[in-house]
Structure formats: structure tokens, C-alpha cells
Amino acid sequence: GAVVSQHPSRVICKSGTSVKIECRSLDFQATTMFWYRQFPKQSLMLMATSNEGSKATYEQGVEKDKFLINHASLTLSTLTVTSAHPEDSSFYICSARDQIQGYEQYFGPGTRLTVT
């Protein structure tokens, strides 16, 4: 089946530093990847839609200069949280869509970011 990986699974960083999270589709090509943020006991909030080779589309209220998204290849998208602050601490989940399978999304296992 389609597998999506994320790295790292957990990261702790100091306030003011930047953190990069990778999202990879392991056995399929993903022209579109999505980045979500999940707060404790809450649903997923879509942050941005990432299309291979083009600029990401950010949802309203998401700072594009703070959450940098790059989708350089059909199997890799990265989310960089720049100048992280404690309020950026959250669970970040990516998903990838397999064009051949239609609209179904496959989710990564998530990355727990803690900013101290």
C-alpha cells in the first residue's frame, strides 16, 4: 500500500531557531502534498497545499514566511518552521495524494514539535 513517512518523528528546539520537517511518499508519486497542524484533542487544520514544482497555496491565517514549504520532487515536500516560538509547538502531519488512485490521501505518522 501507499506509505508516507515523516522525519523527524519528534523534535525539540530552542525558541528562535528553525526546524525542517520532511515528508516523503515512499512507493508512489505525489504531485500534491498537504500540511496539517493538529492541536491537542482537536481536529486537523490544513495549513497549506503543496504542488510539485510550484509555490505552495497557504490557507487563510497561515504565515507563509514563517512556515516555508518546498515541494522539490514528486516524492518529497518539506516544511520549515522559521524562528520558532513556543506557540508553534504542535503535531504536524503531512499527507500525499496519489494521482493514480484519485482523491485519496495517505497520511504520514506526524511530527511532534516542542519549542522551549
Added chain:
Amino acid sequence: GNSVTQMEGPVTLSEEAFLTINCTYTATGYPSLFWYVQYPGEGLQLLLKATKADDKGSNKGFEATYRKETTSFHLEKGSVQVSDSAVYFCALFNPNFNKFYFGSGTKLNVKP
């Protein structure tokens, strides 16, 4: 607009009890409907889906039927197990917007 509403949890059941988690939606056009499950500390896993009205999705004993007349996609299972304890998310995908919309999630606790 597009939105998903699902029943608030937590839902606590004894093993082998019958499960229903209600989900209703609003959408323009012809969305596809999904149920995802999230175990503690993990990402979401697709549980089942339905792509058009009257379709029934099923997997691992779970079922849900796409009811356009009631705009619902309720999740059911005849006999739950302790291992079913997780958070369940109802979601719709609207191709007109190229976007998923998620419900708030319902936590299920199954006691032995």
C-alpha cells in the same frame, strides 16, 4: 460552504457493544466521504470511504453509508473491541476546492 460535523466524545463502550458515531456534512457539488482513525501518537489511517450517494464503505467490521438525502455518513460497528479505542475523524473531499474538510474527531474508549 463545506463542513463536517461529528458527535462529540468521548464515547465509552464495553467490549462487544454496538458502535455508532454520527457524522453529517454540508458541501457543494459531489464530495467523497471518508472515515479516518488515529491511534495515540500516530498519524491518520484511512478506515473506509464512499465516493457517491448510496455507496457503503466497509473495513475491519466498520461500515458507513453515504446518505445524500440526510447528508450523513454515520460510522457503525456491530461489536467493538478494546483495540478499537482511538480517535475517529469524519472527512469530506470536495474536488471543486481540491481540499479535505475534517470533523472535530470523536474519541472512542472501549473497556474490557
